[in-house]
Amino acid sequence: VAQADYGLEHLVFEINYKSAKLAKLAALEVEKATGRRRFVAAAIGPTNRTLSISPKVENAAYRNITFMELVEAYLEQVRALVDGGADLLLVETIFDTLNAKAALFACDLFLEQTGVKMPVMISGTIVDMSGRTLSGQTTEAFWVSLAHARPLCIGLNCALGPDQMRPFMQRLSNVATCYTHAYPNAGLPNAMGGYDLTPKDMAPHLRKWAQDGLVNMVGGCCGTTPDHIKAIAEAVADLKPARKLPQVPRYMRLSGLEDMTITPQSVFQNIGERCNVAGSIRFKKLIVESNWSKAAEVAAKQVEDGAQLIDINFDDGMLDGTDCMRKFCNLIATEPDIAKVPMVIDSSKFAICIAGLECLQGKCIVNSISLKVGEKEFIAQARLLKRYGAAVIVMAFDEEGQAADCESKVKICQRAYKILVETVDFIPEDIVFDLNILTICTGLEEHNNYGVDFIRATKIVKETCPGCKISGGLSNLSFSFRGLEKIRESMHSVFLYHAIQAGMDMAIVNAGALPIYDDIEPDLRELCEDAILNKNPEATDRLLARAELEKERLAALKAGGVDTKAVKQAAEW
Numbered sequence: 001v002a003q004a005d006y007g008l009e010h011l012v013f014e015i016n017y018k019s020a021k022l023a024k025l026a027a028l029e030v031e032k033a034t035g036r037r038r039f040v041a042a043a044i045g046p047t048n049r050t051l052s053i054s055p056k057v058e059n060a061a062y063r064n065i066t067f068m069e070l071v072e073a074y075l076e077q078v079r080a081l082v083d084g085g086a087d088l089l090l091v092e093t094i095f096d097t098l099n100a101k102a103a104l105f106a107c108d109l110f111l112e113q114t115g116v117k118m119p120v121m122i123s124g125t126i127v128d129m130s131g132r133t134l135s136g137q138t139t140e141a142f143w144v145s146l147a148h149a150r151p152l153c154i155g156l157n158c159a160l161g162p163d164q165m166r167p168f169m170q171r172l173s174n175v176a177t178c179y180t181h182a183y184p185n186a187g188l189p190n191a192m193g194g195y196d197l198t199p200k201d202m203a204p205h206l207r208k209w210a211q212d213g214l215v216n217m218v219g220g221c222c223g224t225t226p227d228h229i230k231a232i233a234e235a236v237a238d239l240k241p242a243r244k245l246p247q248v249p250r251y252m253r254l255s256g257l258e259d260m261t262i263t264p265q266s267v268f269q270n271i272g273e274r275c276n277v278a279g280s281i282r283f284k285k286l287i288v289e290s291n292w293s294k295a296a297e298v299a300a301k302q303v304e305d306g307a308q309l310i311d312i313n314f315d316d317g318m319l320d321g322t323d324c325m326r327k328f329c330n331l332i333a334t335e336p337d338i339a340k341v342p343m344v345i346d347s348s349k350f351a352i353c354i355a356g357l358e359c360l361q362g363k364c365i366v367n368s369i370s371l372k373v374g375e376k377e378f379i380a381q382a383r384l385l386k387r388y389g390a391a392v393i394v395m396a397f398d399e400e401g402q403a404a405d406c407e408s409k410v411k412i413c414q415r416a417y418k419i420l421v422e423t424v425d426f427i428p429e430d431i432v433f434d435l436n437i438l439t440i441c442t443g444l445e446e447h448n449n450y451g452v453d454f455i456r457a458t459k460i461v462k463e464t465c466p467g468c469k470i471s472g473g474l475s476n477l478s479f480s481f482r483g484l485e486k487i488r489e490s491m492h493s494v495f496l497y498h499a500i501q502a503g504m505d506m507a508i509v510n511a512g513a514l515p516i517y518d519d520i521e522p523d524l525r526e527l528c529e530d531a532i533l534n535k536n537p538e539a540t541d542r543l544l545a546r547a548e549l550e551k552e553r554l555a556a557l558k559a560g561g562v563d564t565k566a567v568k569q570a571a572e573w
Contacts, residue, residue, distance in 0.1 A: 001047045001065065001073045012073075013080040020084025041121065042086035044077060044103050051098035052135040052333050052361050061292065061331040067102050067358035074106035082116065092123040093158050093221075095134035097145045098361035100124070101389060104149040108387055119152035123181070125159045126168045132257075135361055136336060139171045141255040145363050147177070148389035155181035158221045161188050161197055162205035169214050177248050179216040182209065186223030195223025199231035207235040213243040252429045252469060254342035254391060255362040260308065262469070262505065268496070269506035270514075271344050271471070272307030275299050275328070277316045279475060284316065287324060296331055299338045305512030310338070311367065312356060313346035321352045329359035344393075344508075350381055357388045366390045368434060370397035371416055378416070382424045391430035393471060394420070396457075402436055404450065409435045409457035410464070417465040428467030432506070435461065437472040437495075439479040441531055441540045448540065451477065451495060451532035455502045462503035469505040477532075484550050487543070489513055490520045494528040 003009050020040060027038035049065040056062045078089065089107050094100040100122065107120055124142050127134045133142060143154065154176050156169055165184045173180050184206075187197035206218040218236060220228045252262040262269060275298055277284040286295040299310050310332075314324040325347070332338045345356035346367040353366045369381045369392060385392050396403040396412045403409040413433045420426040435457050438450040458470045477495055478488040496507065497517045517525070527546055530539035 001049055001070065002045075005048065013076055016077050016080035017084040020081045020086045024085030039087040040085060041088050041090040042078065042081035044074060044081075044089060044091045044107075046093050046095055046099050047073070049099075050096040050135065051102065051359070052096045054330070054334060060334040061327045063330060067098070067105075070099060070102040071106045071109070074103045075110060078106055078110045082110070082114075082118070088119045088121060088152070090121045090123065092121075094122070094124040094142075095127065096361065097124075097133060097135060097137050097142055098359075100146060101361065104146065104389075105387055108149070120149055121181070122146055122149065122151045122154045123157045123183070124154075126156055126165065127159050129164060131168050131171070136257045136339065137255070137361060138258050139168045140175055140259040141257060141362065143172060143175050144253045144255040144259045145361060145389065147253070148363075148386065151178050153179040153181050153217060155183070155215065155217070157183045157219075158185060161185050162202060162209070164188065166205075166209065166214070169209065173214045173243065174246060175248065177245055179245075180214065180243065181217035181219070182206070182215050183219035183221045183224075185221050186228060189223070197223065199225070199228045202228055203231040203235035206232050207239070210236045210239050211242055216241055216243050250429055250467060252391065253363065254309070254365065256342050256360075257336060257340040257362070260342055268500055268504075269308045270306055270511045271309045271311050271506055271508045272299070272302030272305075272511045273311050273473075273475065273508045274302055274510060275310055276313040276346065276508075277319065278313060287314065287319065287328075292327060292331055295328065296335060296338065299332055300335065302511045303338055303341055307341070307509075307511035309342050309344050309365070309506070311344040311346050311508050314352065315347055315349065321347060321349060322355045325352050325355045326359055329356050333360060345390075354384070354388070357385075357390055364390050365432060366392050368393040368395045370395040371412060372397040372399060372401070374399060375419065379419060379423055382420055382426055386424060386426055391432065392420075392426070393432040393434050395434045396436050404436070404438060404453070406453040406457045406460070409453065410460045413457075413461045413468075414464055417468060428465070429469075431465070431467070432469040432471050433461055433465070434471050434473070437474060437476045437507075439476055441478075441480045441543055443540065448531075448534045452534050455499050455533075458499055458502040458504050470499075470503055471506045471508070472499075472504070474507045474509045480544075481547055484547055484554075485513070487524075487547055487550055489515055490524050491528045491532065493517050493520060494525060495532050498533065 003012050020042060023040045027040050031038045051063060051067060051070065054060050054062045055064050091100050091103040111118060124133060126139065132138055156165055156172060162184045165182060169182050186195035186202055190196055209215050210218060218232055220232060254260045274280045274283055277287055283295060283298050302310055312328060314321040342362055342364060343360055344365045344367050345353045347353050357364060366385055369378060371378050382392065394416045396409045398412045403412050417431060420431055421428055435454050437454055440447055440450050462470060474492050478491045481487045493515050494517065524546065527543045530536040531543045
């Protein structure tokens, strides 16, 4: 990629191969002379392209390279470096986490294809005192986004001197569950582009870092010389590693530009549903019209209204779902007010989900996979998502169809959990089960217990599948009352009140349109409760009767009447 600027693409393999070979020969010579083992790190840099930032100011969704093009370039480089004798893979000077994901994808693919076992190290670059990478991620989000690679070591290098880098190294050391390293610059560049921090000045800084337990390995980057490295090595030679790997609790961790940790004490997670062409007429209209900037405003409004995650879906026969997913994800990746939260990449077509993952640097959730494709394909999809570093929503479907009753929901989820954890080695905390929120009050008696079945299954699945989360698409519950938003929103609030108590962690909702349970009119709340919990055989008829009154009220308003209740509420406000 970078060599294309010089017309040297055809020499990439040779340059990397011979570089690694020379380094290996030098390492062996020193090893022979000193009797101490020396290792060669295969330096895999960021390239001169970025997957998260547009090179065109006038088109924020434009990219001059794709994720898989970068993977192919990295794969060739990795192959050459390993063939040349490298002992470990070092993805370094990362200014765009998505580029690093592509490099780590290539490393993992190479190791799988060749059967080679080799440690991987990761080194990021915090560009200024904001504590963020060039592509906008915080130090903690950077770790969360790349932790799936299970590196031997992660750290920071370049851009900053030891004084400036220390607070960010401290933050990384606090969260990284692997070894940490740092190789800062010899201070900040001076007016002439040089570096003024001498070996004598720089070495004590890194000694103090080692003593304080920030790092397990140290070195030097821009402006450092062999004398700097010698001084640093001597400064830490008498120290025993003080850093202990932190005992970080096992929770679900996601990221956008910022990290998100879902603990047992966390509030219920609202997944904004309005960036879904199947669920929002307005959003679909904007996409059909190619009004991408206004479509992005829909996402921004959901974050503003309290959505902690954003669901994105382009499943529509009139749209090119893959192209739409790429354009929209590329666009919102450049909007900090949106990109700060994790995304839920939603599609019934697996390829569209992959397209979304290849455009977002954070750790996303893919919605969804299921056993309806068969166990073999389910495993293949899960392994690929793991390579991309995504969490996953698993629908309660199997080869026989959708689970409707409690027993079927539990059976399918327990089977999927066992496969994911034992066969795929998926982190349990990265598994979310969608137990299928199905429509009630349809007039069919067999549908009356759907709410109860979901709530009961939630409790059992949480108890028998440790670490997992429970989610669902809330709007399905009230499809029988389409157009009656007051009824629907009340039903959703009542349902969540009981499902959350049973262990539900998140749901796809219209953020900002959920009334507080205690604020719902008592008679309406009781009707919703009877229907959702199937407490009364007449619950459906009674709620449908209330719906008719709501229709009459709406018709009167449309005809120019006055909503006295709304007027009273406005006056009170």
